[in-house]
Amino acid sequence: MGEYRLQAAALGRLMPMHLALDGRGRVTSAGATLERVVGERLEGADFFARFALRGVAGRNRVADLPWMARMHLSVRDRPDLSFRGQAVPLGPGKGALVNLSFGIGVVEAVQRFDLTEADFAPTDLTVELLYLYEAKTAVLEELRALNRRLHGDKVVAEGQALTDALTGLGNRRALEGALEGMVRPFALVALDLDGFKAVNDRLGHAAGDHVLATVARRLEGACRAGDAVLRLGGDEFVLLLPGMVLADAVLRRMRRVIAAVAKPIPWEGEVARIGLSAGVILAEEGGNPPADALLPRADAALYAAKRAGKGQAVVWHPGLGEG
């Protein structure tokens, strides 16, 4: 192994954050960048009086330095000014060479001390790190902007959607469109689940969503060609039954629908039990009642069905009011 001699200036260029110590811990040479950051001349200073080694209290001699290993230290009384470093011996009793870096704090340090490329060794990757930090920040900002735009589009699209995302059924907006296009006579049935809140409370919202999707499939299964099933939100559904003019016929169908929907629904080893109440309004030929009165009257009939007990279907009559 050879022995190498280096002029202090060369050492300073190679390691702008070095400290050379003599055998008693006096600084014999200090890198310009390190002095700039600490804010004072370090040559002649007592290393252990100026710097505190983290995690190794009481070490204050050159021989105590953790040779060859990574060490963490900070300027005494300035815990915000900390470094990562490494010490190597200069020979028996001859002191040590300590090289420091900012570690991950370098981005902050560059801003705080207004460091330039000249403050770092040409081999130092700090400038690349700063470049990458800035490039990634710019890319992240672009991605955030893209996310904001996409989210805005999503909100608009949801507002214009005609389909309920959970069940795939038409939603309230779709009902408005469907009512405009319906040829009278037809029946409109407002449906509401019995005991749905208890399912949510007992088994959780995922179970509730499963129940709503199952109910949607069962309602579709109970439909005839031309019928429509829609979900207005929550556990409220609507059936549109073209051609239905007789209250008795609608009630007969509703009893079958209620029986089909009310079957137990398995969920992760448990069973969800719900029922169905129905309020019916008949939209007669000739425009009675007007289109905007259909849903309120069906709701009034549904309310009467709920009051009459679970699993009932009621056809609207004037005694129920306009809803």
Add this chain to the structure above:
Amino acid sequence: MNGLVNRAIQNFLRDGWGAAAWADAARAAGVPAAGFEPMLEYDPALTGRLVAAAAARLDRDGDCLLEDLGTWLVSHPSRAGVRRLLRFGGPDFVEFLHSLDDLPARARLALPDLALPPLRLEVVGAGLFHLYVGPGLAGAGAVARGLLRAMADDYGALAVIEGEDGAGDGAAVLTIRLLDTAFAEGRAFTLGRA
């Protein structure tokens, strides 16, 4: 990641000639009405069509338009981020020129999908350099001419940058004649962002 390139052209046209000129060129080139998303990928043929449509709409030579694009990328206040990233290449213009070899790798570090053509700098003599722009991105030579002129200004260097585009595959050779490295003050640059 050609959305970033396309978006730059879109912003350049809008900044320089207004929304109507951009909209005309976009329509003629078959660009999506909402413009480009910088983080998305588009049909590679779209970029060339857009430049041709813009040149026709503005009655300008396509190469001149691309040179201006290169200058705008560095000098326009809205592109301060690009200028800063390029300035990380070196403390003076000569070191910056030497950093160009690494530019495609640097760009990939930031955005793995961003494919820039290979760049190779050759020192021909005192203050004389050739920059070889590899194939892959049509018009890259013209953009590089405008960009290098603006970077010379940014560093305060006086340089003459000329060059010929190759066979249409995007490859080009630029000649950089550096007359004075400290011609003017140059724009301030600090490693840490203010």
